[in-house]
Amino acid sequence: MSRFIDRVVLHVSAGKGGNGCASVHREKFKPLGGPDGGNGGNGGDVILEVGGNVHTLLDFHFHQHAKATNGTQGAGGNRSGANGNDLVLEVPDGTVVLDTEGNVLADLVGIGTRFVAAQGGRGGLGNASLASKARKAPGFALLGEEGEERELVLELKSVADVGLVGFPSAGKSSLVSVLSAAKPKIADYPFTTLVPNLGVVQSGDTTFTVADVPGLIPGASQGRGLGLDFLRHIERCAVLAHVVDCATLDPGRDPISDVDALEAELAAYQPALSGDNSLGDLADRPRIVVLNKADVPDAAELAEFVLPEFEKRGWPVFTVSAVTHEGLRPLTFALAKMVEEYRAAHPPAEPTRPVIRPVARNESGFSVVADPDVPGGFIVRGERPERWVRQTAFDNDEAVGYLADRLARLGVEDKLVKMGAEPGASVTIGDVSFDWEPQTAAGVDVVRTGRGTDARLDQVDRVGAEERRHAKKVRRGLASDDDF
Structure with a gap:
């Protein structure tokens, strides 16, 4: 006799978004063809759907991890990457989805009812989509975002008539x-x-x-x-x-x-x-x-x-x-x-319609608070600045300059000044911490330089944090000047 499983823990991972492409159109007799990098594809979602031929959660008992496919990277010639395929998991009618704290996320009743268990990551924009009056030929593209990962508890509450x-x-x-x-x-x-x-x-x-x-x-x-x-x-x-x-x-x-x-x-x-x-x-x-x-x-x-x-x-x-x-x-x-x-x-329940509930947001879309672990440091929280940081390739100076412009337009620079941030203060956005440089002009016209570079980042004369740490090691005799 088959095993009856009515409660499982399911680990779901959505697909990662593909990176955008930084490319310049090249054709004979057209050396300056302009940017033509395509956008990355979106990652696939993990979706729970009520199926008519599923009656227990036995499959999830033996396969507790589910992952959707990633989006592919964009390519030159304005070719966008393919979106990742959604992973649709069939569950029995009457399945209740809870988080690890016991909060009910969805009550799946009715054949065809769907619940997006994990949202796929957004694909990054290619340099063709980033072109503007200030940056006519961007030498960078945005990175794709990681897909959502969640741990869910599935409980079956409908067994028999x-x-x-x-x-x-x-x-x-x-x-x-x-x-x-x-x-x-x-x-x-x-x-x-x-x-x-x-x-x-x-x-x-x-x-x-x-x-x-x-x-x-x-x-x-x-x-x-x-x-x-x-x-x-x-x-x-x-x-x-x-x-x-x-x-x-x-x-x-x-x-x-x-x-x-x-x-x-x-x-x-x-x-x-x-x-x-x-x-x-x-x-x-x-x-x-x-x-x-x-x-x-x-x-x-x-x-x-x-x-x-x-x-x-x-x-x-x-x-x-x-x-x-x-x-x-x-x-x-x-x-x-x-x-x-x-x-x-009691006629059969119809598939529930998705309800969109707008999330209340403040006017600026971000908040700045003092960092409790770093004296004089600050933490910037908000969906937009944290997403922008995840999309930035920090090994590309032009991409970093683009991030600085976006943060300045959002008002992050002005907010840090009002809160008394000093030059060199540690500022954390998401998983990235950096030294704040008010001397680096942000939100102004970009000086045209080589692709992938930003002249504003080279105008800072103040000693950076990495150089200060190395100098401290030299004073202690733990390193030499030639090592930096």
Whole structure:
């Protein structure tokens, strides 16, 4: 029998964006053809999609890492790189996506519903897209961004149309085995069933699924036994069937007290989900009572004795035997009718439409705070400046000058001056730290120099941080002047 997996941890990695291309058009008799470097392709996304042929999370249990393909680099001749292919992972209907802290990110209900688990990185612009009046032939291109990486928790909360609940050894697995073609493990000791057993039942023109929920005992809603791990599977069951052991030898138990104890646990259990995709409180779910083990003489007498009590509650009651198959046919038709009534009242959920929620931003799009680890240092935070830094090739002076112009236009330079930044102060943006040089003019007209260079970066006479560190080593006798 295949393994049932209802909770997995999935590591997803989106594709990296391709780098832009820095190229100049070359053709006979046209030595100055202009920039023609293409843009890099975008990285592929990792997408979770509800599929109709997937019923468990078993595939993710054995393959916990998923990565989309990268975008390719741009090329000369204005040829853009190809976008990375999206990786679409099919999940069962009713899968809930959570982050590592337990926050619900998506409730995937309805065939075709999608959730972007990891966003692919943007492709870098080529020098053809960066050309402007100031830079008519840029000697640099932007780098592609890294794809998003996330660790997600997938939980399956939809197992069956009919959920069988009852005390251990009440005969739930036996009923699943005789109602369907499923072959669960069956034994005469408590907690034989350690995972839910799922079976498909055919009754006339109606096909529905039935599953037993193992380990329900008093206190299950607080974590006793195995019930807390599997109670979530009945959150979306259309019908709840109480399987009652009428042949129990426990002197402290009887069918009525068993059902009352389980009803108390169902009422105490708080579903993790609420809203349109939830079926409401478990106490409002349709009920049916199955008095099992009627092949035992004493059990048949007890079933007749408690039958009126359950009928007073308005619940359909059926006396059956999983061994002799007594009463199974009427039970099957009754379950099929209740499932059909539920389906008529609750049509299949439509794929949820993506909702775009604009993120509130400040006017400047960035913030500058003092660096707690570096005296006199500052940290610049913001989506745009951090993305610009990731796109910059710092081994190209012209690309660094372009970054300085962008930061100056955004207002970062003025903000650092207002906060009292001194020349040489450490400024950190994203993963990059550099010495702030107010003498390097940013946001002014660019002096035309060779491709890949920026004359403004050569006009700084102040000793840099690397040179100061080397001079300190020389004073201590740890290095010589020739080593720098």
